[in-house]
Amino acid sequence: MSRTRQPGTPSLLRAINDRAALELLLERGPLTRAQLGELTGLSKVTASQLVERLEERQLVTRVGELAGGRGPNAQLYAVVPSCAYVVGVHVGPREVVAASADITGRIAARVEITTDGADDPVRRVHAAVVEAAERAEAPWAKVRRIVLGTPGVVDPTTGDISFAFDLPRWHHGLREALSKDLGRPVSFENDVNLAAIAEAKVGAARDVDDFVLMWISRGVGVAAVIGGRLHRGAAGVAGEIGYLYVPGGPPPDYTRTGNPRHITPSFQQTINEKSVRALARQHGFRAATAADAVAAAVAGGPAGEPVVEELARRVALGVVAVCVVLDPPLVVLAGDVGSAGGEPLAAHVQEQVARLAPVNPRVVVTGVPTDPVLQGALLTGLTTTREEVFTSGTAERPR
Numbered sequence: 003m004s005r006t007r008q009p010g011t012p013s014l015l016r017a018i019n020d021r022a023a024l025e026l027l028l029e030r031g032p033l034t035r036a037q038l039g040e041l042t043g044l045s046k047v048t049a050s051q052l053v054e055r056l057e058e059r060q061l062v063t064r065v066g067e068l069a070g071g072r073g074p075n076a077q078l079y080a081v082v083p084s085c086a087y088v089v090g091v092h093v094g095p096r097e098v099v100a101a102s103a104d105i106t107g108r109i110a111a112r113v114e115i116t117t118d119g120a121d122d123p124v125r126r127v128h129a130a131v132v133e134a135a136e137r138a139e140a141p142w143a144k145v146r147r148i149v150l151g152t153p154g155v156v157d158p159t160t161g162d163i164s165f166a167f168d169l170p171r172w173h174h175g176l177r178e179a180l181s182k183d184l185g186r187p188v189s190f191e192n193d194v195n196l197a198a199i200a201e202a203k204v205g206a207a208r209d210v211d212d213f214v215l216m217w218i219s220r221g222v223g224v225a226a227v228i229g230g231r232l233h234r235g236a237a238g239v240a241g242e243i244g245y246l247y248v249p250g251g252p253p254p255d256y257t258r259t260g261n262p263r264h265i266t267p268s269f270q271q272t273i274n275e276k277s278v279r280a281l282a283r284q285h286g287f288r289a290a291t292a293a294d295a296v297a298a299a300v301a302g303g304p305a306g307e308p309v310v311e312e313l314a315r316r317v318a319l320g321v322v323a324v325c326v327v328l329d330p331p332l333v334v335l336a337g338d339v340g341s342a343g344g345e346p347l348a349a350h351v352q353e354q355v356a357r358l359a360p361v362n363p364r365v366v367v368t369g370v371p372t373d374p375v376l377q378g379a380l381l382t383g384l385t386t387t388r389e390e391v392f393t394s395g396t397a398e399r400p401r
Contacts, residue, residue, distance in 0.1 A: 016055070019044060020392065021393065022042050023038050023042060023049075023053075024056070024061060024062070026038065026042070027062065028106060028107075031080065032065050033078065034068050035050050035053050035077070035079070036076060038052065038079075053079055056079075057079075060085060061085055062082060063080065064079060065078050065079065081105060081106060082105075084104055084140070085105050085391060086144050086145075086146050086387050087105070087135065087146065088103055088147055088149065088380060088387050089101070089102050089103075089131050089134050089135060089145060089149075089383070090150075090376050090383060091127060091131065091376075092150075092193065092376045092379065093123075093150055093172075094153070095117075095153075095169060096116065098114070098115045098117055098126050098127060098130045099112070099130070100112070100113050100115075100127075100130035100131055101134055101376050101380060102137070103380045103384065104140070105387065105388065105391060107380070107381075107384055109380070110137075110140065111135075111137035112134070112373075113133045113137060114130075115133075123176060124179050124183050127148075127180055127184075128183055131184060146186065146187075146383070146390065147186055147187045147189070147386060148186055148187070148188045148189075148383070149188075149191065149379040149380070149382045149383040150188065150379065151192070151375040151378065152166055152190055152191075153168055153169065153193050153221060154167055155238045155239055155242065157238050158236075160174070160177075162176065162178075162190065163176060167221070177189070177190055189382075191378075192223070192225075192234075193223075194217040194224065194225045194241060195232055196378030196379050196382065197225065197336050197337075197368075197375050197378055198215040198226075198227055200370045200375075200381060201215055201336065201369065203381050204369070204370060204377065205370040206332075206368060206370075207334055207369075211229055212227065212330045212332070213226075213227050213331070213332040213333065214227075214321070214325065214330045214332070214333050214363075215333075215334045215336050215368075216321060216333060216334065216337075216340065218273055218336070218337040218339040218340040219337035219339055220274070220292075221244060221274065222243060222269065222270050222320070223242060223243060223244065224243045226330070228328065243320050243324065244268055244270030245268050246268060246269035247269075248269050248271070248272055269320050273313065273317060273339070274292075275292045278292035278313065278339060279291070279292050281312055281313065282296065282298070283295075285299070285306065285308050287302065287306060287309060293339050293342040296309070296310075296313065296343050296347070297342040300343060300344055300346050300347070310343065311350055313343065313350075314343075314347055314350030314351045315350075317347070317351050318355050319358075321355050321363075321365070325355065325361040325363055329361055329363075330363055331363055332364050333351070333352075333355075333366070334367070334368055334369075335347060335365065335367050336367075336374060340368060341368055341371045344367050345366075348365045348366050348367045349365070351365045352365035
């Protein structure tokens with residue numbers, strides 16, 4: 003049976019035009035009615051009606067004038083930053099970091115709360131989120147959602163945490179508990195995946211549809227973006243490259259142990275905090291953290307070259323394992339150790355990968371060295387929030 007396409011209704015067309023204008027204002031900054039009309043292809047009358055509508059919805063406001071030409075100066079309009087807020091949270095075993103951003107993406111406040119990983123997660127996250135909102139002077143009625151980045155596996159079906167190695171108190175049902183406690187939608191995402199989202203939008207992978215992010219820090223992980231979309235896998239385990247088997251001992255048997263803590267030997271052990279610091283010490287570089295040790299080796303020039311080369315060889319094993327399957331054009335090294343290695347480490351990894359397999363991705367260092375997980379959480383929250391606010395123009399009320 004044939005179906006007839008229904009023409010766009012006036013209300014639908016208005017919503018589309020409103021959304022296009024708001025996106026332009028976010029992207030290009032203050033614009034006049036005439037400029038909005040020109041950029042959207044709308045007539046002067048329709049553009050004026052659009053601006054009036056957005057003013058009534060308290061989504062845009064006058065911010066100045068544009069001089070020039072005959073007659074009175076044209077009014078400039080911009081998105082009202084305080085029409086909505088989101089809060090991003092990066093949870094680690096020792097601290098919870100939260101930041102609040104307004105609808106334009108400007109980070110208005112950032113807070114850190116120390117924790118030993120065993121504290122009540124609802125209480126800790128609540129404290130961090132509320133403090134971030136208060137410091138930003140964001141009315142709670144305008145806080146639309148909270149996005150949390152956490153190490154471990156997030157179930158793509160339920161949105162809950164399946165397993166978090168360093169966070170024993172984080173469990174199934176926590177997302178619902180936090181949503182109920184905060185009275186706002188709460189979502190979890192793997193921390194490395196959020197770092198990849200930040201990399202794609204504001205970092206070294208901008209305008210790249212296919213890339214792999216290799217996270218090297220206290221732990222190791224991979225995020226794969228394919229066709230511009232983050233690949234999570236059926237169980238949310240995509241990218242848990244720490245469990246990649248590395249020859250040198252008996253093969254692991256997950257079905258027998260049933261405990262990821264007992265899976266050895268693994269790729270994780272070759273480039274974790276302990277092994278990287280040990281590698282650096284062998285060549286005379288001692289530091290409190292693996293990132294500091296790698297940074298010292300890079301700064302050490304020829305004396306530190308053996309450290310960088312050996313670390314690159316180890317990293318390349320994981321990069322090759324991913325690239326021979328996905329064959330991406332770009333690999334981004336991130337995490338505090340990846341950032342500390344900088345361009346020297348990236349160049350050595352690229353060389354090693356080309357030697358090990360018939361793939362030759364460009365390997366670069368991250369373009370988001372500061373708070374990449376937190377930035378990814380905020381960007382994720384903003385994408386959904388803008389869709390809601392720009393479409394409905396209403397702020398969610400506390401439940």
